[in-house]
Amino acid sequence: MGTTGHILICDDQPIIHETIIAYLKADGFTYDSAFDGEEALRKALEIKPDLIILDLMMPKTNGIDVCRTLRKTSDVPIIMLTAKGEEIDRILGLELGADDYIVKPFSPREVVARVKAVLRRRMPNHLESRPALRYDGLEINLSAYEVRLNGNLVPCTPKEVEVLYFLAAHPGQVSHEFHTPVSAPRALAETLLDDMVPDEETKKRYYGHMLHETMRLSRLINDLLMLSRLQSGAVSTQREAFQINELMGSVADRYTVLAAEKNITFSFSPLPAG
Amino acid sequence: MPNGIISLFAYLDDHDDHIIKVSVSDTGTGISPDDLPHIFERFYKADKAHATQGTGLGLAIAFEIMQRLGEKIYVESQEGKGSIFTFTLTRKPAVA
Structure with a gap:
């Protein structure tokens, strides 16, 4: 890898x-x-x-x-x-x-x-410091980017290995919400592996879809980590002085661009002085 | 014609000028009264058709943060017209 x-x-x-x-x-x-x-x-x-x-x-x-x-x-x-x-x-x-x-x-x-x-x-x-995870016949090795089932190499994309590693490392957090984004890349991977795809164009679309779903899964994981850290108190919320109009202005700048891409008008009205 | 308008605005509370309110409004599809009480819940998605867009956790995270800060976050919406999300920020004297 x-x-x-x-x-x-x-x-x-x-x-x-x-x-x-x-x-x-x-x-x-x-x-x-x-x-x-x-x-x-x-x-x-x-x-x-x-x-x-x-x-x-x-x-x-x-x-x-x-x-x-x-x-x-x-x-x-x-x-x-x-x-x-x-x-x-x-x-x-x-x-x-x-x-x-x-x-x-x-x-x-x-x-x-x-x-x-x-x-x-x-x-x-770098990655080699992370230990391989083992469950029954399943071994997930993040340093080699390998997944083995009963000793046999399972073909996986690097991202799939990372996602599997995360899920295995956080078994308590695996909810049914993971199953939807996981099932699509899994089914697509199998379809591709078994040569069931009719043409190159479809193949490309499948790869794109797999990428899309794994990226979504990675966002889901980030959000879930954020939420669980907030709820467990691992991330503290502290009050801090800030200039509200300055902050809102920079947020507005960023979203004006994103909104324009979808032909949406973004308007910003700062807090009136006083 | 634009596809819609999103507005970000800040204003002082009518009754207490220590409270700043920050709102984001849109001219989108709105949220049905059935869905409205649930949208700050984890993985709750009102718009099933576009359910693949987000992670379903953004509002839950925002709610958690505001609750920890002792502030309010809430939504008003009208189906077919749009939604307004608002949170409060209470001004406090700076601690030296």
Whole structure:
């Protein structure tokens, strides 16, 4: 199995996410997005990604500070995105413990190549630290990306291995809500494996559908983890002073773009002064 | 013509100006009175036709967060017209 993993992309421009994501997806990576420094920090700690792509200039907390804070507790691989002319920041980023940097404007292909290179370099203490899970005749080995049933290799996509690993590691949380998103990729995988697909076009559609469903499952897992952490008190909610109109403005900016894609008008009225 | 309008707006509560209300309204399909009491529940999906879109947990997470903060989150809706989701934020003096 080649290099793969879960990537956290931190940049305030949605379009940067879209291009990087397209290429990450093409190479079998899963991902999460953060659009400002605070979200980046929070998600980095919550999701524990295999690698973080971190933009230097972000609202709220900049990339340098995010990197510095993360390095206190984590050795997660970090690739910095810097704009031309941020030479000093670039050096600072590497000194603060970033693993690599990429100068904007970049080619998304280059980003994925660097992601793979950094992950390969870090492999020894990367995925291999996670123990294989065993249940009766089933063995799920995340470091080798292998699933074996009674010693026989079961063909699985990397994402299917990850999902299986999660489900097996959290048996108490498996509800019927998982069965729907799991059943589609499973049925499609079997159909493809048994050569039951009439033509290439259908095959492609099936792969797309499997990808879609596994991504949904990964979102479901993230949400469920978030909810269970909230309910168990593992994530605390603290009051904090903030500028409401500033925050709403940045939310509005992001959603205006998303809404426009669906030809929906997004309007924003800040809190009146006083 | 746009497909619809989504509005994000903040305003002070009519009776207590320590309470800020933040609302998001849409001009969508609305939520039926039968579904309305349940939509903050886990995995509850009113619109079965579009049930594959989300994870069914977003509102449950939002509800949990607001409850922990001692704030309110609620929805008003009219079928065929749209919905308004609102949460409250209570202004408190800054603690030094």
